[in-house]
Amino acid sequence: xxxxxxxxxxxxxxxxxxxxxxxxxxxxxxxxxxxxxxxxxxxxxxxxxxxxxxxxxxxxxxxxxxxxxxxxxxxxxxxxxxxxxxxxxxxxxxxxxxxxxxxxxxxxxxxxxxxx
Amino acid sequence: xxxxxxxxxxxxxxxxxxxxxxxxxxxxxxxxxxxxxxxxxxxxxxxxxxxxxxxxxxxxxxxxxxxxxxxxxxxxxxxxxxxxxxxxxxxxxxxxxxxxxxxxxxxxxxxxxxx
Numbered sequence: 001x002x003x004x005x006x007x008x009x010x011x012x013x014x015x016x017x018x019x020x021x022x023x024x025x026x027x028x029x030x031x032x033x034x035x036x037x038x039x040x041x042x043x044x045x046x047x048x049x050x051x052x053x054x055x056x057x058x059x060x061x062x063x064x065x066x067x068x069x070x071x072x073x074x075x076x077x078x079x080x081x082x083x084x085x086x087x088x089x090x091x092x093x094x095x096x097x098x099x100x101x102x103x104x105x106x107x108x109x110x111x112x113x114x115x116x
Numbered sequence: 117x118x119x120x121x122x123x124x125x126x127x128x129x130x131x132x133x134x135x136x137x138x139x140x141x142x143x144x145x146x147x148x149x150x151x152x153x154x155x156x157x158x159x160x161x162x163x164x165x166x167x168x169x170x171x172x173x174x175x176x177x178x179x180x181x182x183x184x185x186x187x188x189x190x191x192x193x194x195x196x197x198x199x200x201x202x203x204x205x206x207x208x209x210x211x212x213x214x215x216x217x218x219x220x221x222x223x224x225x226x227x228x229x230x231x
Contacts, residue, residue: 037222045159045207045222082129095220101147101171102211102219106158 006107021077021110023092032096034075040088082114135195141210148191153205183216198230200209
């Protein structure tokens with residue numbers, strides 16, 4: 001069984017602060033993929049990143065960075081110098097090959113509020 | 117290349133009515149997935165379909181819910197005799213073959229409100 005835990009349900013930061021969103025996952029599969037999605041107030045899901053289980057290199061994209069630690073089953077997401085436009089719900093997700101396709105399990109999301 | 121399309125974006129139904137949600141996958145994608153997001157919750161898998169086949173419906177409620185993905189046309193998620201608890205956002209995602217493709221691309225969702 002797969003499980004994704006996002007322990008922080010809500011976070012508030014002041015603009016320009018850095019913020020880290022935590023994600024811990026459980027799976028018995030050796031090959032799996034991890035994702036982060038952003039859901040702004042408008043409601044759509046915006047894909048941010050996909051990482052496979054064999055690639056533990058950290059990734060940076062502009063103000064966003066991701067830290068994948070297989071040893072602790074964590075895939076944390078950091079926003080540097082946060083902006084009001086970063087206010088959204090962020091979902092961590094895990095997919096593994098099961099029954100012939102990639103089955104995706106989502107965490108419950110972390111609501112980030114960036115205060116101007 | 118248009119993304120995944122869902123319509124309607126918002127749907128209001130009275131208790132007991134039927135709701136039909138449509139999803140047009142991205143061009144070239146033959147795999148469709150439906151997820152439900154209840155208020156203040158994450159997305160929960162409902163059903164996975166390929167053209168004309170239901171592959172996995174383990175997340176779908178046993179009664180009142182059905183899904184199809186015909187040879188031609190969009191995938192349809194149908195909810196009969198809606199109840200207030202069906203109020204949620206319903207997201208569709210698609211992926212290309214083969215079945216092991218890793219990334220599912222999501223549509224904008226349909227927000228269903230049952231009065």
